[in-house]
Amino acid sequence: MDLKKVLQENIDHLSSIGNDPTGGMTRLLYSDSWLEAQKSVKETLEAIGMTASFDEIGNLFGRVEGTEHPEETILSGSHIDTVVNGGNLDGQFGVIAAYVAIQYLLETHGKPKRSLEVISMAEEEGSRFPTVFWGSKNFVGEAKKEDVIEIADFEGLKFVEEMQRHGFDFRDESKAARDDIKAFVEIHIEQGTVLEKEQLQIGVVNNIAGQRRYTIVLKGEANHAGTTPMGYRKDAVYAFAKICSQAIDRALEVGDPLVLTFGKVEPKPNTVNVVPGEVLFTMDCRHTDSGELHAFTQEIEQLMKDIAAQHGLEIDIDLWMDEAPVPMNEEIVTAIETAAKAENMKYKVMHSGAGHDSQIIAPNFPTAMIFVPSINGISHNPAEATDIDDLVNGVKVLASTLYELAYK
């Protein structure tokens, strides 16, 4: 089997569904192109000898029964949805890699001892409706009807009606989640530049960083830039600048894996000749250790309050996202490392700074992730790309990992 050829053909075919005339791919949950893509994956799964079926909400599964321990399932996959004008790897590469790896294993080694499954999850991106991880949360039994019953997309189309239009509906919340999953392995593009910069082929992900996101408003006094002496000012941008520079200086001292970003800055009135009376800004902080994340953000919250007080400004600090880090399963991480070594790959054990379905699944089932390099770290963009040889390397390591878990 020509892995490279099969992989490329599958990517090309699936990318043609939801190809967006305004750029890249747009395949939003419960849209027509989304259903077409899931159905196309279902046909492919069946073509390579798997039984395929949807769950109630539209997650797609392909299954090969294990010959010795059919009640133990080794699962791989990712999500089928994209952001608006997204790339053709984020999500679907993890689905395609899973079934191409299993196709390769079936052709090379025959039936597995444990059952092998592919999952093509309904939704991860949160790009159409104000909900996220709808696929994985249903899979692990955490999604709640009440969270989506009222929501609609930007055009006013209701979540429930769009779901039901394709023949899907809410899962039975009284039914227990599956207990046969012994491992979940998700392969994904890195969406960063670490592997590329360090010239590595594989990332073995042992943790998904926790993140805390804040919106902060500093209130001072808008004044005439010419007639207000420095000593009479309450300059909100000056205070922001002190906070941002001192906080990032401190983050650099603390070092990896801590990251700190002040991504949005909106002064008022935002005019050349007025001392800014107010500034709204965001802070995004991530770390793989919950204690470190809390300690650092608390230190910075205090720094912000101190600087605001020194400048006579009011400050309002709103922590609106607080997600704990999710450690991956050590045994699965070891299995991936073993596979990477067996395939002679240059790899590193690393964390993911971005969120993934694996963070929902990991607390429920043994989980780990494989990263392949992203060219220039670009993602959520039509320019998202990975060298085909790197994609093949990823599939090889995934296949070798699944062999380790399902055939031994």
Place this chain on the structure above:
Amino acid sequence: MDLKKVLQENIDHLSSIGNDPTGGMTRLLYSDSWLEAQKSVKETLEAIGMTASFDEIGNLFGRVEGTEHPEETILSGSHIDTVVNGGNLDGQFGVIAAYVAIQYLLETHGKPKRSLEVISMAEEEGSRFPTVFWGSKNFVGEAKKEDVIEIADFEGLKFVEEMQRHGFDFRDESKAARDDIKAFVEIHIEQGTVLEKEQLQIGVVNNIAGQRRYTIVLKGEANHAGTTPMGYRKDAVYAFAKICSQAIDRALEVGDPLVLTFGKVEPKPNTVNVVPGEVLFTMDCRHTDSGELHAFTQEIEQLMKDIAAQHGLEIDIDLWMDEAPVPMNEEIVTAIETAAKAENMKYKVMHSGAGHDSQIIAPNFPTAMIFVPSINGISHNPAEATDIDDLVNGVKVLASTLYELAYK
């Protein structure tokens, strides 16, 4: 003569012309309300015994001949136009105060030895057409036909047509400017909080600060806020924060009368979870000494370049406004101080951080300004206000100054 009553009546009357239903006053150059206001001022000037006339472009003058030195003119006034939704003091208070002070002097002391004139200048604010100081620049013979011949307002109405519609036209550029002006005194609201904070009644303005305005663009690299380790970032907002905080720290060290403002900050893409790849920001720096202004801004330009280089960022620094400080005439400043003392006012000699007609007139004729307090420093806003007693104090000091210059 009840100065307070006369002053209040004149302010109320003139403010009724151009009263804007959307707030405050809007009286733009060559609009109907602008002409109505100038005509109303002309009637008032005539009513108090002055001869009144327009120059070619629409500056209005009122004149009382001097009994001993009619060929020497002592001039006072300001501009009649406003910003959009402006207050009722910026500009017109200087016109009203001038003729009320002269009315008081005529009633109290009879005819002056030197000629006394009021000027109600056509335009200072630059709020309708992309030109500024049209009134004062014509008065001193510096306005050029070529600067306005092509311009139009936001609705596409042409400057020239709007000017001619009211019977005005270009001045004869071959004609020399007047040489009879021995003094120009402009009274104006402070538009700052110095007098208010220091509980003073009068500011004697000895300098109008020079200003340099810049737009700076820092270019780094937009990256994923989660997947990009701190060491791999080219964070434009972090570099901006260092520049802004270090530059303002330095401005505070240098001290008054230097002021430094970073009024506009616009990161790209300005999103919570993306490391900002670019930021555009403005810097506004003012000082009363040209050498100091140049030295300080050159130091900050170097600081910006150094910080950009340290962070591996590109930087583009555009200096788009560079106005030299304008010193006022020492003798006129002394005359105002003498007047303030004679009227028992608490005053300070200070500079103006804002621009005024006086900066155009001062290089041509001996000029100085009088400031009265602005409540909360507010200006260019319907909430612009000064206590009536402070306005009366200003008129008293102006009258006393004109007495000093025209009657002695």
